[in-house]
Amino acid sequence: MALERVARKIPASLWNVASEKLIDLVLNSPNASKMPSDLAKTILYYWQRDQLATEVGLQRVLEASMILEPEKAITLMEELGLPAIVVMLRETL
Amino acid sequence: MKEVFFVVEFGIEFVPRDLYWKTTFYAIQAEKIGFDYLWITDHFNNRNVYVSLAIASAYTERIKFGPGVTNPYLIHPGVTAQAVATLNEIAPGRVVCGLGAGDRTTLQMLNLEQSKPLQTIRESVKIIREITSGKPLEMQGEIFKVDGATLNFKITSPIPIFIGAQGPKMLELAAEIGDGVLINASHPKDVENAMTFIGKGIEKAGKQLSDSDISAYTSFSVASSYDKALKAVIPVVAYIVAGSPKIILERHEIPVEVADKIREAIVHGQWKEAFILVNAEMVEAFSICGTPETCVDKIQKLLKVGVNQIVAGSPIGPNMRKSINMIATEVFPHLKK
Numbered sequence: 001m002a003l004e005r006v007a008r009k010i011p012a013s014l015w016n017v018a019s020e021k022l023i024d025l026v027l028n029s030p031n032a033s034k035m036p037s038d039l040a041k042t043i044l045y046y047w048q049r050d051q052l053a054t055e056v057g058l059q060r061v062l063e064a065s066m067i068l069e070p071e072k073a074i075t076l077m078e079e080l081g082l083p084a085i086v087v088m089l090r091e092t093l
Numbered sequence: 094m095k096e097v098f099f100v101v102e103f104g105i106e107f108v109p110r111d112l113y114w115k116t117t118f119y120a121i122q123a124e125k126i127g128f129d130y131l132w133i134t135d136h137f138n139n140r141n142v143y144v145s146l147a148i149a150s151a152y153t154e155r156i157k158f159g160p161g162v163t164n165p166y167l168i169h170p171g172v173t174a175q176a177v178a179t180l181n182e183i184a185p186g187r188v189v190c191g192l193g194a195g196d197r198t199t200l201q202m203l204n205l206e207q208s209k210p211l212q213t214i215r216e217s218v219k220i221i222r223e224i225t226s227g228k229p230l231e232m233q234g235e236i237f238k239v240d241g242a243t244l245n246f247k248i249t250s251p252i253p254i255f256i257g258a259q260g261p262k263m264l265e266l267a268a269e270i271g272d273g274v275l276i277n278a279s280h281p282k283d284v285e286n287a288m289t290f291i292g293k294g295i296e297k298a299g300k301q302l303s304d305s306d307i308s309a310y311t312s313f314s315v316a317s318s319y320d321k322a323l324k325a326v327i328p329v330v331a332y333i334v335a336g337s338p339k340i341i342l343e344r345h346e347i348p349v350e351v352a353d354k355i356r357e358a359i360v361h362g363q364w365k366e367a368f369i370l371v372n373a374e375m376v377e378a379f380s381i382c383g384t385p386e387t388c389v390d391k392i393q394k395l396l397k398v399g400v401n402q403i404v405a406g407s408p409i410g411p412n413m414r415k416s417i418n419m420i421a422t423e424v425f426p427h428l429k430k
Contacts, residue, residue: 027414032112040114048121048152 003066006088007059014080019053021076022061029068039064066092101396101428104130104308104404105417106161109140113148116140119413120149124156126421127429132161132191132310132404135168136199143176150184157187161310161404162257162275164195166205170217171242174224178248181225186250190221191275193257197336198359211266212236218254218270225252257310260338261290268294273306275404277333279380281394283341284309288399308402309395312380315410315419319383325411326382331355331367333379345378381405385423392428 010018026032026043043064046057065073070093077085105123107116120131131149135142142160150158159180163173173190181188194210216234220242223230229243256267259277267274268291276287288307295302312333314326334347335356342352351370358367376382381391392403410416 024414027115027118028412032115035112035114037114040112044114044117044121044152047118050125 002088002092003063004059006085006092007062008055009085009088010058010082012055014082015055015058016053018076018080019058019061021080022058022065022073023052025069025072025076026061026064031068034068035064036067039067100401102129102306102402103425103429104128104132104161104310104402105409106132106134106310106404106406107145108134108136108407109142109145113140113145115413116145117149117152119417120156120158121152122414122417124153126417127425128156128405130189130402130404131156131158132406133158134407135160135163136196137167137203138199143180146180147183150180150187153184155187157189158184159189159252159255160191162191162193162255164193164200165213165217165236166195166200166207167203170220170237171224171239173217174221175244177221177252178225178244178246181248181250181252182246189253189255189273190225191255191257192217192221193275193277194263196332198332198356201360209236211262214256214263215266215270218256221252221254253306255306255308258287259341261340264290265294265297267291268300268305268307269298270294271305273308273402275308275310276400277310279309279311279313279391279395280345280378281391281398282344283378284395284398284400286344302399306402307400308404309400310404311395311406312382312408313388313405313410314380314382314408315385315388315416315424316412317384317419319387321411322382322384323376325408326376326380327368327371328364329407330375330379331359331371334371334375335359335367337379345374347375347378385419389424389427392424396428 043060046052051057074086074089105128109116133142133145146158177188177190194207197207200207213236216237225248227248229241230239232239253272255273255275256271257275258264258267264287276284278284312329314322316322334352339349342349355367355370381388
């Protein structure tokens with residue numbers, strides 16, 4: 001729930017780039033086996049429908065990133081120039 | 094680069110070594126960018142091919158898919174018929190069945206002998222075809238005996254059988270009895286040679302070449318630089334060299350004793366020892382490897398020889414997602430209208 005709130009704060013203009021980078025993070029993570037199967041299936045559902053760069057899709061990808069690669073996900077948000085998101089994500093750890 | 098377009102379909106092969114959701118993610122991506130076929134390999138030590146295909150089929154809508162390839166030494170053809178028929182219920186009209194004599198190296202791990210491959214494949218095709226056609230099968234073969242086998246459910250559409258082949262006799266048989274041939278080759282010289290035997294098989298069956306789908310099932314690695322693509326392809330080439338018949342090794346001037354050494358190393362899990370024996374000549378002979386431009390050039394050479402499907406087989410590239418996108422943006426536009 002907390003992460004859904006965080007994702008909502010990401011500006012729509014950055015949904016595409018954030019989604020792309022987070023997906024790479026998730027797919028190439030050495031911790032990929034930590035992905036909950038239900039979350040994986042939800043991501044596949046949104047991917048099939050080209051909705052990973054929408055608010056709901058991004059929420060799920062962010063959730064997966066925070067499970068698999070929390071520090072890298074936070075760094076990525078810093079790189080995207082989203083300090084408020086970084087603070088909110090740190091609070092979820 | 095000169096644009097020469099052919100009537101061609103593209104397949105992609107995944108090895109379910111990865112987590113199921115990753116394979117499915119890439120399957121969705123492959124469908125989105127325009128691949129026509131999805132092939133998933135069948136090795137006992139990876140994730141199960143039919144489970145992988147079932148979930149991929151649930152998240153895709155158009156792409157045709159099937160085992161690429163299964164083998165009758167590990168899985169009885171009656172069970173293969175059941176599996177592809179069940180998949181056909183999930184995705185009617187999209188299922189194909191790839192069958193071959195199996196990967197010698199993996200079969201060796203289970204102490205399974207690849208005995209009488211030609212007869213085994215011939216009988217297996219009959220079993221799969223008859224059972225999936227819904228007819229009860231009686232067969233007293235040399236390899237398989239079947240007494241009235243039939244499925245307890247209906248099949249709504251035919252399931253084409255593609256046969257994976259590399260050696261001359263298997264290529265001929267594949268063309269004779271298969272709906273399609275998956276030529277295990279990445280080099281135009283091998284495909285050109287294969288077409289001779291495919292022609293014989295087609296003639297024997299009284300068919301036309303246009304009746305069959307002739308595919309080059311390649312080992313494919315595309316990246317922004319040759320070195321990156323090379324690093325990804327070496328393990329796959331090691332497996333191919335290890336499993337290649339003597340005649341093919343000799344065609345590419347690869348010493349049989351080196352191939353034997355690679356096979357022994359793989360069987361004993363000595364990967365580093367196996368991979369270090371793979372050289373540039375082996376990579377050229379057994380893969381399409383390099384930048385998009387290099388890959389397009391080699392694919393065009395294969396198409397000129399007469400195949401009508403190119404399967405981009407494992408590893409695809411050092412980064413699966415990027416490499417699939419690279420195929421979409423830098424390979425397909427030169428080959429697909």
